[in-house]
Amino acid sequence: MEFQPSIELLDFFDTVFIDHQSADSDVAKRFTQIFPKNKIQFVDQQPWSELKRTLSAEEFDRSKKNLFITEFKGQFFKRCPGSSQAKVLNCCNYHVLNLGSQCNMNCSYCYLQSYLNTPIAKIYSNLDQALQELTDMSEKSAHLPFRVGTGEIIDSLSLDGLTLFSRKLIPFFQKLPHWTLEFKTKSDQVDQFLDLGPSPNTVVSWSLNCQEVIDQEEHRTASLEKRLLAAEKCIKAGFSVAFHLDPLIWHPDWKSNYLGLVNEIICRFTPEQVNVISMGTLRFQPEQKNMMRQRFGLSSLVTSAEMFPSEGAKLRYDASLRHEMFRTLYNQFKKNNEKWKIFLCMETPETWVSALDSQPSHKPELKELFRPLPKV
Amino acid sequence: MKRLDFFPLLNWPSSLPSISIGDVLIAGFDLNETESIHRLPYESPEKTSLQIFEVHPLLTFPEVARILSHPLSTGWLNKDHLIQTYGFHPSSDFYKICELLVQLPLDFQNWVGMKKMGASELFPLLSLSLEQSIKIADSIIEKPESKSDTAQKIEWLTDLILMNHPIDELLTKNLSQLRLVRFPETSKRDEYLKSSSLPWSGPIKTKLHRKGDTAGFDVQFFASSPTELLKIAENLKKVASSWNSNLQ
Numbered sequence: 001m002e003f004q005p006s007i008e009l010l011d012f013f014d015t016v017f018i019d020h021q022s023a024d025s026d027v028a029k030r031f032t033q034i035f036p037k038n039k040i041q042f043v044d045q046q047p048w049s050e051l052k053r054t055l056s057a058e059e060f061d062r063s064k065k066n067l068f069i070t071e072f073k074g075q076f077f078k079r080c081p082g083s084s085q086a087k088v089l090n091c092c093n094y095h096v097l098n099l100g101s102q103c104n105m106n107c108s109y110c111y112l113q114s115y116l117n118t119p120i121a122k123i124y125s126n127l128d129q130a131l132q133e134l135t136d137m138s139e140k141s142a143h144l145p146f147r148v149g150t151g152e153i154i155d156s157l158s159l160d161g162l163t164l165f166s167r168k169l170i171p172f173f174q175k176l177p178h179w180t181l182e183f184k185t186k187s188d189q190v191d192q193f194l195d196l197g198p199s200p201n202t203v204v205s206w207s208l209n210c211q212e213v214i215d216q217e218e219h220r221t222a223s224l225e226k227r228l229l230a231a232e233k234c235i236k237a238g239f240s241v242a243f244h245l246d247p248l249i250w251h252p253d254w255k256s257n258y259l260g261l262v263n264e265i266i267c268r269f270t271p272e273q274v275n276v277i278s279m280g281t282l283r284f285q286p287e288q289k290n291m292m293r294q295r296f297g298l299s300s301l302v303t304s305a306e307m308f309p310s311e312g313a314k315l316r317y318d319a320s321l322r323h324e325m326f327r328t329l330y331n332q333f334k335k336n337n338e339k340w341k342i343f344l345c346m347e348t349p350e351t352w353v354s355a356l357d358s359q360p361s362h363k364p365e366l367k368e369l370f371r372p373l374p375k376v
Numbered sequence: 377m378k379r380l381d382f383f384p385l386l387n388w389p390s391s392l393p394s395i396s397i398g399d400v401l402i403a404g405f406d407l408n409e410t411e412s413i414h415r416l417p418y419e420s421p422e423k424t425s426l427q428i429f430e431v432h433p434l435l436t437f438p439e440v441a442r443i444l445s446h447p448l449s450t451g452w453l454n455k456d457h458l459i460q461t462y463g464f465h466p467s468s469d470f471y472k473i474c475e476l477l478v479q480l481p482l483d484f485q486n487w488v489g490m491k492k493m494g495a496s497e498l499f500p501l502l503s504l505s506l507e508q509s510i511k512i513a514d515s516i517i518e519k520p521e522s523k524s525d526t527a528q529k530i531e532w533l534t535d536l537i538l539m540n541h542p543i544d545e546l547l548t549k550n551l552s553q554l555r556l557v558r559f560p561e562t563s564k565r566d567e568y569l570k571s572s573s574l575p576w577s578g579p580i581k582t583k584l585h586r587k588g589d590t591a592g593f594d595v596q597f598f599a600s601s602p603t604e605l606l607k608i609a610e611n612l613k614k615v616a617s618s619w620n621s622n623l624q
């Protein structure tokens with residue numbers, strides 16, 4: 001029997017609009033089966049398509065609650081945004097495959113607030129085209145250690161119980177053992193694909209935060225405990241797991257809360273079970289501040305944060321505070337076991353050196369991640 | 377004759393006739409209506425925005441805001457088109473800030489226009505009540521500062537008001553005092569660095585300086601011989617190691 005998504009998730013959406021041209025796709029057929037009839041509408045064009053300007057706070061909120069199933073027009077396979085700033089920021093060799101846009105969760109710092117200008121969440125109906133693009137690439141590059149992530153402008157798994165995209169992607173990557181498929185999520189939605197394991201080249205990764213920050217800033221996401229339980233299930237089923245301690249958010253008790261988070265990871269997992277742990281501190285585009293202020297007020301730790309203009313035109317914490325946060329967590333991991341593989345995401349070489357005494361490509365355990373790959 | 381009087385900043389030259397589009401006066405509001413009026417034909421909402429631009433090519437953002445909020449403009453001109461014609465970006469927030477701006481004191485509106493402040497520099501006010509925005513506008517007019525300081529002040533005042541700091545108290549502070557309230561932790565860190573007893577000595581002069589997300593020292597010295605220079609280098613080494621151990 002096909003996987004049944006939670007009632008809560010189905011209830012969350014006001015309407016699912018299906019582009020007539022996508023009506024025969026697997027994903028559209030599934031949505032018509034699992035959603036109540038009164039929530040489905042077939043349309044000839046994208047709803048609210050007249051809205052061609054930057055979204056207001058209200059329009060952004062509405063875009064989360066309405067889904068549009070349509071074809072993605074263009075190239076699915078892109079390089080990670082960090083790699084275009086290669087001179088400035090150290091970035092992992094990471095490639096992006098967008099399977100939709102927008103997110104049903106609601107983090108106060110979410111960069112989609114300054115990135116998206118489509119007035120509705122989208123799910124792409126032509127996954128087969130994406131798989132064809134990957135097949136073409138694999139003809140030349142099957143032997144290279146490509147990492148392909150699906151969580152750039154949509155959470156990889158929070159809607160996977162609806163789309164079941166993972167059930168097509170995982171078997172595809174199982175045929176390409178040098179490649180890695182990376183799901184990145186703040187949900188605990190894994191049950192729909194666990195039976196496909198073992199699949200060591202599928203890395204299910206979680207953005208983790210201490211529960212205090214989750215409660216205050218990561219609305220409608222899974223609790224820390226649920227995320228860790230989901231990670232344990234994945235390991236048991238033969239999937240690889242990674243963690244992103246990102247964004248680390250300053251708050252008065254940050255040290256004890258984040259050390260508590262590190263200890264939780266150390267107690268429940270071994271370095272061998274966790275592919276990599278990335279760390280990043282809060283950062284966002286200055287333009288995002290206005291939308292966040294309107295959506296979350298100033299009681300949020302994010303909107304009230306002390307942020308300064310920094311590399312890549314983003315706002316970041318004071319550099320010495322960032323270094324202190326990185327060093328504190330890094331040392332805690334390394335004190336437990338030298339084998340934990342830690343890297344700093346979207347950070348400058350100066351921060352690496354200042355916080356961890358070395359550049360990423362000089363750390364033996366990270367060398368492979370930073371090996372340059374041919375451009376695709 | 378209907379009047380789309382948007383209180384233009386510049387006086388209409390008395391040597392020119394008033395101008396209307398159809399039966400709506402768009403320029404020369406002070407002139408005697410019985411005198412000559414140059415009447416442009418009304419064609420369409422899109423054409424109207426272009427005609428306004430041709431007559432008033434240099435309108436500032438508050439003047440455009442006043443046209444947009446004038447009851448005569450609805451349906452009569454294409455608002456998105458007008459905004460784009462003047463080089464602005466028609467977002468929902470742009471409309472909201474126009475609506476707010478026209479309710480703020482006219483002196484403030486004109487100041488915003490003269491200083492060529494952008495709509496986005498006023499966006500923080502969208503999170504405040506009208507009364508709070510009026511208080512801020514009044515205080516800016518009372519003690520005008522540069523455009524960039526004003527934009528910064530609006531942002532910090534908005535943040536601090538939303539963080540429940542009493543507005544009347546905030547309005548008595550200058551920009552550097554507001555910075556201390558808005559960035560208390562960083563100010564503490566900077567102060568700590570400044571007061572940390574780093575062993576600077578000899579002819580070395582230092583000043584703590586913040587550049588974006590980093591704080592550091594401007595260091596100045598004068599050496600009149602290689603020996604002096606070596607002494608200074610020795611001292612700098614000592615300072616560096618002491619600074620480093622402060623960080624651990």
Ligand code: SF4
Binds near residue numbers: 102105106111154
């Ligand atoms: S889970 Fe990710 S995509 Fe979703 S709201 Fe949070 S930050 Fe944005």
